[in-house]
Amino acid sequence: xxxxxxxSLVPDTTTxxxxxxxxxxxxxxxxxxxxxxxxxxxxxxxxxxxxEANGGTVTVVNVGPAANDQVIRKALAIGAxxxxxxxxSDDLDSYGIAANIAAVAKEGAYDLVLLGKETISxxxxxxxxxxxxxxxxxxxxxxxxxxLNGNTAKISREIEGGKxxxxxxxxxxxxxxxGMAEQRIPNMKGIMQAKTKPLKVVPATATPxxxxxxxxxxxxxxxxxxxxxxxxxxxxxxxxxxxxxxx
Amino acid sequence: MLNIYAQTYSGFDYAMIDELLTExxxxxxxxxxxxxxxxxxxxxEDWAQNATFHPEIMQQLGQMGCLGPHIPKEYxxxxxxxxxxxxxxxxxxxxxxxxxxxxxxxxxxxxxPIWKFGSEQQKQKFLPLLSTGEYIGSFGLTEPNHGSNxxxxxxxxxxxxxxxxLNGNKMWITNSPICHLAVVWAKDENNYVIxxxxxxxxxxxxxxxxxxxxxxxxSITGELVFQDVFIPEENILPNAKGLKAPLSCLSxxxxxxxxxxxxxxxxxxxxxLEYSKDRYQFDxxxxxxxxxxxxxxxxxxxxxxxxxxxxRIGQLINSGKxxxxxxxxxxxxxxxxxxxxxxxxxxxxxxxxxxxxxxxMRHAMNLESVITYEGTHEVHLLITGMDITGIxxx
Ligand SMILES: Cc1cc2nc3c(=O)[nH]c(=O)nc-3n(C[C@H](O)[C@H](O)[C@H](O)COP(=O)(O)OP(=O)(O)OC[C@H]3O[C@@H](n4cnc5c(N)ncnc54)[C@H](O)[C@@H]3O)c2cc1C
Ligand SMILES: Cc1cc2nc3c(=O)[nH]c(=O)nc-3n(C[C@H](O)[C@H](O)[C@H](O)COP(=O)(O)OP(=O)(O)OC[C@H]3O[C@@H](n4cnc5c(N)ncnc54)[C@H](O)[C@@H]3O)c2cc1C
Numbered sequence: 001x002x003x004x005x006x007x008s009l010v011p012d013t014t015t016x017x018x019x020x021x022x023x024x025x026x027x028x029x030x031x032x033x034x035x036x037x038x039x040x041x042x043x044x045x046x047x048x049x050x051x052e053a054n055g056g057t058v059t060v061v062n063v064g065p066a067a068n069d070q071v072i073r074k075a076l077a078i079g080a081x082x083x084x085x086x087x088x089s090d091d092l093d094s095y096g097i098a099a100n101i102a103a104v105a106k107e108g109a110y111d112l113v114l115l116g117k118e119t120i121s122x123x124x125x126x127x128x129x130x131x132x133x134x135x136x137x138x139x140x141x142x143x144x145x146x147x148l149n150g151n152t153a154k155i156s157r158e159i160e161g162g163k164x165x166x167x168x169x170x171x172x173x174x175x176x177x178x179g180m181a182e183q184r185i186p187n188m189k190g191i192m193q194a195k196t197k198p199l200k201v202v203p204a205t206a207t208p209x210x211x212x213x214x215x216x217x218x219x220x221x222x223x224x225x226x227x228x229x230x231x232x233x234x235x236x237x238x239x240x241x242x243x244x245x246x247x
Numbered sequence: 248m249l250n251i252y253a254q255t256y257s258g259f260d261y262a263m264i265d266e267l268l269t270e271x272x273x274x275x276x277x278x279x280x281x282x283x284x285x286x287x288x289x290x291x292e293d294w295a296q297n298a299t300f301h302p303e304i305m306q307q308l309g310q311m312g313c314l315g316p317h318i319p320k321e322y323x324x325x326x327x328x329x330x331x332x333x334x335x336x337x338x339x340x341x342x343x344x345x346x347x348x349x350x351x352x353x354x355x356x357x358x359x360p361i362w363k364f365g366s367e368q369q370k371q372k373f374l375p376l377l378s379t380g381e382y383i384g385s386f387g388l389t390e391p392n393h394g395s396n397x398x399x400x401x402x403x404x405x406x407x408x409x410x411x412x413l414n415g416n417k418m419w420i421t422n423s424p425i426c427h428l429a430v431v432w433a434k435d436e437n438n439y440v441i442x443x444x445x446x447x448x449x450x451x452x453x454x455x456x457x458x459x460x461x462x463x464x465x466s467i468t469g470e471l472v473f474q475d476v477f478i479p480e481e482n483i484l485p486n487a488k489g490l491k492a493p494l495s496c497l498s499x500x501x502x503x504x505x506x507x508x509x510x511x512x513x514x515x516x517x518x519x520l521e522y523s524k525d526r527y528q529f530d531x532x533x534x535x536x537x538x539x540x541x542x543x544x545x546x547x548x549x550x551x552x553x554x555x556x557x558x559r560i561g562q563l564i565n566s567g568k569x570x571x572x573x574x575x576x577x578x579x580x581x582x583x584x585x586x587x588x589x590x591x592x593x594x595x596x597x598x599x600x601x602x603x604x605x606x607x608m609r610h611a612m613n614l615e616s617v618i619t620y621e622g623t624h625e626v627h628l629l630i631t632g633m634d635i636t637g638i639x640x641x
Contacts, residue, residue: 014255070270077274185282188312188325191274 001056001148001170003047004105006115006127007040007075009033009068013120019216026216033071038116040075041183042176046146047114048079049181054148056111057081061104063088063097069199076194077186083197088204096207098130103205105135111151111170117142117177125175132173140166144179250606252521253288256280256341259513261551264558272331275312279338282311287342291465292603295343298460300467302383302425305349309380313339313350315358317499322362322370323378330561333506340507341514344613345466347507352421353377355500357384360430363495364442364487373428373444385426385454387417387445387471388493394419395626396641398490402433402473404441410479411435413443416472419620423469424456430484431471432493442487443478451476462616464609498571501621502564505557505577508585508617509550511610515585516546518605519592526597539595546588553581572634579627586614 011017012032020027035044047058060075062068063086072083086100105113113135118125125141132139144163145156148170157164158177186194228236240247258276265273286307294301308314317332318324325331332354340347358377361369376382393399402415413433423429429445445452451474460468484492520543523534533539560577563569589611593600600607618624626641633639 014257070274073270074274074277077278183285185285185311186274186278187310188275188278188316188327191271191278192325192327194274195271 001050001054001112002108002110003051003056003058004108004110004113005039005044005047005058005060005075005080006101006113006131007044007060007062007072008036008116008119009062009064009071010036010119010121017218019218023216024213033068035071035074036116036119036121037183038118038120038176038178040078040116042178042180043114043116043174044075044078044080045181045184046176047112048184050146050148059084059108059110061086061101063092063100063204065089066201072199073194074186076197076199077190078184079186079190081197083199085199085201086204087201091209092204092207093209093211094124094126095130095210096204098127099134099207100204101127102131102134104202105131112153113137113171113173115173115175117175128173128175135171135173138168138172139174140168140172141175142177143174144177146174146176146180250288250292250518250604252518253606254284255521256284256514256517258341259516259547259550260554261547262555264554267558268330268334272334275327275331276334276338279311279313279335280341282307283338283342287346291343291346292606292609295345295464295609296603298464300345300425300465304346305353305380305383307380308339308346308350308353309378314353314380315362315374315378316354318354318358318362318374318378323375324358324362328561329502329564330558332503333557333561336503336507337510337513339510341510343465343609344507344511344617345463347503347510348421348463348466348616351500351503351507352386353380353384355503356386356496357428357430359499360386360442360484360487360492360496361444364484364492365444366481366485368481369444369484376427382427383422383425385420385423385429385471386493386496387420387423387429387431388497389417389419391416391418395623397432397493398440400432400434400440402431404433404435404443404478406436407477410477411443411483413445413473413476413478416470418470419457419468420454420471421463421466421468423454423471424467426454429454429471431473432490440487440490440492442484442492444482444484445471445473445476445478446482449476449478460616462612464612494571497621498569498574501578502557502560502569502574504617504621505553505560505574505581508578508581508614509553509557511614512546512550512553512581512585512588515589515592515607515610516543516550518607519543519546519595522596522599522605533595542591542595546592549584549588553577553584556580570634572630575622575627575630578621579624579631582614582618583624586611586618589614 012034018027058080060080061084129139143155147154151170155166316325316327320326404411427447431443431445453472456469526533556577589607593607
């Protein structure tokens with residue numbers, strides 16, 4: 001089976017977030033990029049496990065600039081066979097990214113396209129659905145397990161208060177949630193092998209920009225702490241009621 | 248016990264030495280750090296407090312590629328350069344000197360001599376097993392009566408048919424109680440030091456544990472006792488000629504320790520720095536007091552100096568130019584630096600600093616061993632003294 005795993009880059013969780021160009025662009029300066037954990041820990045690792053059990057290949061795909069290559073190699077170090085970087089700028093909107101991934105998926109005739117349920121940066125959750133739509137394939141989201149029997153997949157999905165078990169035949173697109181697999185940390189052998197694994201760069205095709213970011217806002221800065229004397233319970237209750245609006 | 252700052256550790260790179268590292272070196276560092284953060288750091292305080300060693304760590308170290316990273320790939324090693332080896336030791340010792348000791352001993356004191364002085368058959372038989380951690384090795388040089396002066400060793404071999412009979416004791420041997428094999432140094436009938444591979448199953452070989460250590464409590468230490476142990480000819484390291492052989496293994500390990508100590512020091516600085524920003528006294532964070540800043544500023548300065556020294560020595564080893572005396576300087580300087588930072592950063596944390604919620608006391612206790620083994624602090628000073636004066640003052 002041929003697996004295609006979409007991997008995106010997200011800022012390391014300790015990054016200090018700021019914006020430039022009148023708060024319309026994320027400030028990339030000094031950001032340490034990591035693989036999106038949902039893509040890396042769940043989608044990629046499950047694809048590798050299935051490949052190890054049943055044979056096949058695992059290709060990872062990323063849309064982004066050449067600077068991404070170092071992080072893409074980490075996916076190769078974890079065990080992917082090869083990588084494709086669609087040489088696109090950061091400006092592509094979700095549709096542009098999805099359309100480009102779909103083109104690569106179609107061209108390579110992959111049986112399964114896997115990706116994380118969301119990025120931990122934008123939390124958009126919209127690439128998977130779009131890729132499936134463009135490919136004319138089913139989309140199964142928020143999957144917590146994926147098992148294959150030949151071409152037939154059994155998938156569990158976390159739903160409110162319980163679980164849903166779904167069956168589908170490949171090809172399809174699936175977004176992975178926590179529980180699907182366990183993080184694999186690349187070892188030295190993997191890191192050294194990654195150097196020689198193919199990382200193909202293909203140009204992005206132009207797509208219409210359907211959405212654009214008008215403004216980013218940071219959460220309001222924490223206000224100063226108000227100290228209320230312990231014998232003034234009444235004021236505390238009033239403030240909690242009127243100002244904090246928590247009671 | 249929870250070290251609240253452990254997960255945000257990201258090292259210090261004041262002189263931007265990362266710019267001199269390769270992409271792989273940085274990726275390897277990240278991987279080991281991720282492994283430590285996931286599997287080690289949340290247990291390490293308990294392991295140290297309870298003085299428990301977890302032998303499965305050896306297989307995990309093997310799986311990550313920390314055993315014999317600088318041994319050629321054909322024997323199961325990583326085939327990596329010495330700077331990468333140093334980086335690995337630094338990340339391991341940031342967790343705990345005991346974990347780093349396991350990797351150092353296996354890599355530099357067991358795999359290295361077998362690779363350097365062993366026969367082709369010995370290399371093929373033992374190195375792959377040692378590189379995965381399936382086999383645990385130990386290194387026997389120190390004896391009850393001979394530490395700083397190994398040349399006085401009393402362990403003896405006597406030639407018999409098909410091999411040698413080994414008698415004597417080794418003491419303070421890392422991993423001896425759980426080792427599958429020991430690389431042992433002994434004198435032959437001509438007072439000449441030779442190296443032997445002693446295997447667990449050999450008759451007359453035992454390995455009692457040394458208990459009640461206040462230091463390296465996550466690592467197990469013991470003795471090697473030999474009573475008429477028959478060592479077949481095929482277990483003699485054919486190319487180990489004289490005391491120079493074990494000393495060359497020590498150079499490799501000492502170099503790794505010079506990096507390891509930086510890891511321990513950076514872990515202490517990280518916790519103290521974060522705590523000093525979080526903890527308020529006299530309505531100010533501790534970090535706002537000049538006395539605290541003096542300490543923190545000195546820590547980062549000393550760490551940066553140590554980094555430059557180890558990095559440069561690594562380059563010299565890579566190009567075959569490093570001298571043992573240069574490595575002595577790096578080991579001595581960096582371990583003392585780390586020990587001082589461990590003690591002083593503990594003080595920044597006040598009473599909290601004496602608990603297992605902070606790593607400093609554990610690092611400080613560990614470093615008391617590190618400043619003693621692989622050549623004591625004094626011995627390295629005398630090596631530097633001899634190197635610049637030309638006069639042996641031992
Ligand atoms: C936890 C631990 C693990 C160890 N693991 C190993 C191992 O795996 N394999 C192994 O072979 N050994 C191991 N060692 C032993 C270690 O290498 C020795 O402890 C070390 O070489 C010092 O020897 P010693 O303890 O006998 O001290 P001594 O040699 O008795 O020295 C005592 C003190 O006297 C000083 N001194 C000695 N000679 C002089 C001199 N000429 N001038 C001035 N001062 C001097 C020393 O610096 C030291 O301060 C380990 C030790 C420890 C603590
Ligand atoms: C085992 C143990 C038993 C104890 N028993 C008792 C007891 O029985 N009764 C009791 O009341 N207390 C007891 N204590 C508490 C002890 O007195 C305090 O730990 C001590 O006063 C330091 O306070 P702290 O730990 O909160 O550190 P902090 O006050 O937070 O100080 C942290 C660090 O900042 C430094 N610092 C603080 N202010 C400044 C400044 N202005 N300028 C420069 N540096 C500064 C300190 O010197 C220290 O290095 C005990 C402590 C321990 C460890």
